[in-house]
Amino acid sequence: MRTNTAPVIRLEDYTPPAYTVRHVNLDIDLHAEKTHVIAKLSVERMADIAVSEPLWLDGDELKLVSISVDGEKLSASDYTLDDTGISVSNLPATNEFQVEIETSLAPEANTKLMGLYLTNGVYCTQCEAQGFRRITFFPDRPDVLATYDVRLEGYKAQCPILLSNGNPGETGASKDGRHFAHWHDPHPKPSYLFAAVGGDLDVLNDSFTTASGMAVDLNIFVETGKAPMAAWAMDSLIRSMRWDEEKYGREYDLDVFNIVAVSDFNMGAMENKGLNVFNDKYVLADERTATDADFANIEAIIAHEYFHNWTGNRITCRDWFQLCLKEGLTVYRDQEFSADERSRAVQRIQQVRTLMAGQFSEDSGPLAHSVRPAAYKEINNFYTATVYQKGAEVVRMLAALVGPEAYRKATDLYFERHDGEAAVVEDWLAAFEDSAGIDLTQFKRWYAQAGTPRVTARGEYDADAKSYTLRLSQETAPTPGQDTKQPFVIPMRFGLMSGAGEPISASHESEAVTGGLIVLDEAEQIVTFIGLNERPVLSLLQGFSAPVRLDFDESDEDRLVRAAHDSDQYNRWEALSGFALKQLAAVAGNPKFDFDSRLIETLAATALDNSLEAAFRAAAITLPSEGDIARELEANIDPDAIYAARSELAKRVGGTLGETGFALALQLDESQKSSDPLQAAAERSLSTALWQLLVASEVKGATTAVVETHRASLNMTVRLSTLSTMLRSPVMADESAKAIENFLSEFTDEPLVIDKWFSVQAASPGEAGLKTFETLLNHPLYTLSNPNRARALLAPFAASNPTAFHRADGSGVALFADTIIELDRRNPQLAARLLSLMNDWRKLEPVRAEHAREALSKVAGSTGLSVDTQEIADRALA
Numbered sequence: 001m002r003t004n005t006a007p008v009i010r011l012e013d014y015t016p017p018a019y020t021v022r023h024v025n026l027d028i029d030l031h032a033e034k035t036h037v038i039a040k041l042s043v044e045r046m047a048d049i050a051v052s053e054p055l056w057l058d059g060d061e062l063k064l065v066s067i068s069v070d071g072e073k074l075s076a077s078d079y080t081l082d083d084t085g086i087s088v089s090n091l092p093a094t095n096e097f098q099v100e101i102e103t104s105l106a107p108e109a110n111t112k113l114m115g116l117y118l119t120n121g122v123y124c125t126q127c128e129a130q131g132f133r134r135i136t137f138f139p140d141r142p143d144v145l146a147t148y149d150v151r152l153e154g155y156k157a158q159c160p161i162l163l164s165n166g167n168p169g170e171t172g173a174s175k176d177g178r179h180f181a182h183w184h185d186p187h188p189k190p191s192y193l194f195a196a197v198g199g200d201l202d203v204l205n206d207s208f209t210t211a212s213g214m215a216v217d218l219n220i221f222v223e224t225g226k227a228p229m230a231a232w233a234m235d236s237l238i239r240s241m242r243w244d245e246e247k248y249g250r251e252y253d254l255d256v257f258n259i260v261a262v263s264d265f266n267m268g269a270m271e272n273k274g275l276n277v278f279n280d281k282y283v284l285a286d287e288r289t290a291t292d293a294d295f296a297n298i299e300a301i302i303a304h305e306y307f308h309n310w311t312g313n314r315i316t317c318r319d320w321f322q323l324c325l326k327e328g329l330t331v332y333r334d335q336e337f338s339a340d341e342r343s344r345a346v347q348r349i350q351q352v353r354t355l356m357a358g359q360f361s362e363d364s365g366p367l368a369h370s371v372r373p374a375a376y377k378e379i380n381n382f383y384t385a386t387v388y389q390k391g392a393e394v395v396r397m398l399a400a401l402v403g404p405e406a407y408r409k410a411t412d413l414y415f416e417r418h419d420g421e422a423a424v425v426e427d428w429l430a431a432f433e434d435s436a437g438i439d440l441t442q443f444k445r446w447y448a449q450a451g452t453p454r455v456t457a458r459g460e461y462d463a464d465a466k467s468y469t470l471r472l473s474q475e476t477a478p479t480p481g482q483d484t485k486q487p488f489v490i491p492m493r494f495g496l497m498s499g500a501g502e503p504i505s506a507s508h509e510s511e512a513v514t515g516g517l518i519v520l521d522e523a524e525q526i527v528t529f530i531g532l533n534e535r536p537v538l539s540l541l542q543g544f545s546a547p548v549r550l551d552f553d554e555s556d557e558d559r560l561v562r563a564a565h566d567s568d569q570y571n572r573w574e575a576l577s578g579f580a581l582k583q584l585a586a587v588a589g590n591p592k593f594d595f596d597s598r599l600i601e602t603l604a605a606t607a608l609d610n611s612l613e614a615a616f617r618a619a620a621i622t623l624p625s626e627g628d629i630a631r632e633l634e635a636n637i638d639p640d641a642i643y644a645a646r647s648e649l650a651k652r653v654g655g656t657l658g659e660t661g662f663a664l665a666l667q668l669d670e671s672q673k674s675s676d677p678l679q680a681a682a683e684r685s686l687s688t689a690l691w692q693l694l695v696a697s698e699v700k701g702a703t704t705a706v707v708e709t710h711r712a713s714l715n716m717t718v719r720l721s722t723l724s725t726m727l728r729s730p731v732m733a734d735e736s737a738k739a740i741e742n743f744l745s746e747f748t749d750e751p752l753v754i755d756k757w758f759s760v761q762a763a764s765p766g767e768a769g770l771k772t773f774e775t776l777l778n779h780p781l782y783t784l785s786n787p788n789r790a791r792a793l794l795a796p797f798a799a800s801n802p803t804a805f806h807r808a809d810g811s812g813v814a815l816f817a818d819t820i821i822e823l824d825r826r827n828p829q830l831a832a833r834l835l836s837l838m839n840d841w842r843k844l845e846p847v848r849a850e851h852a853r854e855a856l857s858k859v860a861g862s863t864g865l866s867v868d869t870q871e872i873a874d875r876a877l878a
């Protein structure tokens with residue numbers, strides 16, 4: 001059992017392995033209670049390592065049966081065994097030797113879902129980050145790369161399908177109704193990419209021919225009877241494979257690519273070489289059970305895991321501190337894929353909203369850490385928004401700084417240099433420095449310094465000199481363990497326009513400006529534009545070209561010019577939503593403040609503007625979330641005041657939309673049936689946004705229409721969005737209660753839909769919402785043993801329902817904390833992740849903050865807590 005005093009692992013302490021493993025022969029005999037594993041390791045002593053140096057093999061909750069070296073069984077004096085692994089001494093003097101280890105383990109008792117476990121009768125593995133040591137003793141670190149031969153055996157009736165990484169080999173019958181399958185993976189890989197699956201699964205099959213003509217068999221394995229629901233995932237996979245060839249010149253490298261969907265999984269999916277394992281939520285979809293957001297997520301996650309084949313698998317990470325090297329880069333790649341497949345502007349809006357919601361709050365609170373962290377206790381706690389999303393933004397900035405051609409050259413060089421290796425961030429940057437001839441010494445601070453820089457911009461027009469002077473400065477607040485920060489390199493894309501919204505070009509007197517970018521790399525900088533006959537309207541940080549908070553004192557008039565005319569669609573959205581955010585924060589801070597009528601009119605006009613794409617209009621009129629407003633306010637947060645301000649704005653915009661908006665919403669609900677899928681989804685998003693506003697202001701007929709749309713639709717996006725609209729409306733309590741009941745009986749046998757049923761209710765606001773949460777925690781269909789179900793209730797409650805979660809009496813956070821303590825006993829990784837949703841408790845007003853502190857302290861002080869949850873609780877309280 002690990003204890004609360006788990007050691008801190010530091011990047012600066014990295015040392016290369018003393019021994020590596022060149023080849024692994026693994027024999028896994030699957031049994032629920034006692035799986036037998038024989039591992040034969042071809043071990044090599046590294047140069048300059050003394051013969052007396054012991055061999056360290058990690059192990060976690062394994063039963064050692066026997067261990068031998070070069071065929072000789074070891075005696076007790078040849079090794080020491082503790083609950084973290086084995087240290088083997090008295091090794092042969094030869095540089096290469098064979099180690100054979102027999103272990104046994106119990107998949108059915110594995111509730112952590114790390115290593116080998118059972119899910120719905122299917123054996124499956126999860127090894128990243130440190131799960132392989134729960135299957136056999138091994139140097140379980142990413143810089144030990146080996147080829148693998150695997151033999152799996154299981155009961156033919158229970159496990160007709162037996163899969164592992166690489167290419168399939170011999171199969172055959174064994175005794176007692178058992179059979180076996182061999183798999184060979186020729187690509188050296190770290191142990192975290194190992195996978196094995198055994199179960200009774202259906203398969204959807206297709207094929208792909210690579211650009212160089214190699215045929216690849218594509219299989220998606222799913223629960224029996226569900227193969228047709230994998231069609232969208234398959235389509236997404238094929239498009240991803242083509243995209244990676246076209247955009248990065250990267251081809252697939254095995255005869256088969258297998259995906260298995262399972263129903264108990266701690267995260268979204270896992271990129272095991274040639275055998276991706278997925279949470280079935282990100283594979284199974286049809287219109288009746290999945291929303292448009294589910295379809296988009298499936299596309300993005302299928303792409304993400306596939307793209308890891310090059311960024312993560314063929315080039316892996318030397319140590320876990322380099323996680324962003326594969327995750328940030330792969331997120332950037334999947335974001336660009338989605339942008340190419342869908343509306344680039346709307347994708348960017350969504351990416352930035354996700355970044356701000358998760359990463360900005362992480363970066364400004366007690367869990368703040370750099371994109372490449374310097375220390376950790378439990379690595380699973382560092383699969384964070386900072387490593388993933390900010391990691392992607394850092395790659396995006398690099399791409400912007402060098403331009404598309406140099407970017408491609410640099411990635412080509414990176415692949416050429418490091419294919420088959422375990423690399424570090426420095427290798428990635430060197431590929432850019434060497435191919436583009438730039439110096440990234442300062443840029444590298446993005447990997448080392450935590451915190452979101454605040455960029456202040458002040459512009460001044462001089463009519464006599466016909467010049468516009470822009471004063472820029474940057475500042476980054478201290479974060480835990482980092483008191484002072486050095487200036488970052490901040491690429492800011494910009495454009496100038498006239499007061500009438502016409503683009504204007506201007507010369508400038510500054511080295512900081514190159515091709516549409518101002519590169520701010522000092523604490524303070526001045527950029528002067530000349531030859532301007534009128535005061536320009538400046539559009540700054542177009543496309544959100546750097547992950548910073550921008551404080552620009554532009555007038556509301558300029559904002560409105562940008563909202564109507566900015567040539568950059570993202571900034572056009574930002575102009576309007578930023579205006580709304582500013583006003584919402586003002587009203588939440590002081591209810592006497594009134595909303596600017598121009599905001600309300602512009603929001604309504606944008607909703608009705610047919611010249612704009614529907615998805616953009618939906619994004620523009622979806623009001624900032626309660627979390628967005630809280631972030632804007634920064635301190636002394638009162639969720640009830642925020643909720644009231646937001647409801648008031650919704651009501652006012654809905655009222656202004658009135659009958660015209662009502663007619664449009666009805667028309668959209670009709671027209672979606674005929675248009676192409678992406679257009680139909682865009683129209684649904686617009687109608688959802690409209691109904692929310694119309695119902696909020698009780699526009700005549702709106703409530704009845706929503707009930708009717710909900711009842712009549714067979715589309716899950718519509719079913720769920722209308723249900724959510726009803727639940728948020730105080731005047732629709734009866735209708736929503738009925739709809740909730742009907743929805744449950746209609747989908748009782750569809751677990752992924754029942755998850756949605758929990759989630760939609762977990763977001764019900766206020767005191768009633770808290771009661772609902774309590775009732776649902778005790779609902780017969782609720783369980784903490786299925787991660788999707790556990791998350792379905794806990795995540796939306798903690799992340800997006802502040803009026804219930806942070807009730808002034810503290811009952812919301814108390815209930816949440818008790819549930820986390822219970823969950824931690826089964827599944828530490830999941831408990832820790834959910835607990836991290838409390839990270840910004842210090843920004844609350846004092847009474848609520850004190851309740852949150854008490855709840856966190858209760859978690860931190862509970863006995864037998866995992867290292868995972870302890871680390872999060874301790875850091876949150878520090």
Ligand code: B3K
Nearest residue numbers: 128129269270271380383
């Ligand atoms: N690499 C995995 C995440 C593993 C998380 C381990 N706690 C999925 C992904 O990012 O693609």
Ligand code: ZN
Nearest residue numbers: 304308327330
């Ligand atoms: Zn990933």
